[in-house]
Amino acid sequence: MASPPTERESRADPTRSTLEDDERTHRALEERVPSLAKPIRVTGFWGGIILPVFYVPLLVTGLSTSFEFLLFLGLVALNLLALYVGRVHRQQ
Structure with a gap:
């Protein structure tokens, strides 16, 4: 199993934070008004x-x-x- 990326690795990969932000935004709508x-x-x-x-x-x-x-x-x-x-x- 792969370990989660370190803070240094996350900063080195700018797409990672963008993808995480996108996922957070995606989940926000589902959490607030699931139906x-x-x-x-x-x-x-x-x-x-x-x-x-x-x-x-x-x-x-x-x-x-x-x-x-x-x-x-x-x-x-x-x-x-x-x-x-x-x-x-x-x-x-």
């Missing part, structure tokens, strides 16, 4: 795929008003959030 974790991840995954479709009408007509510009920024932020939440869908 809703899967639907939230599925919605995030598919939302991240579908949301860019809504960029097209805004970009075709132009971002001429401040409302359209804020709507576009809101869609981008929502898309990034959906991609982050749904990133582990089907990896479990």
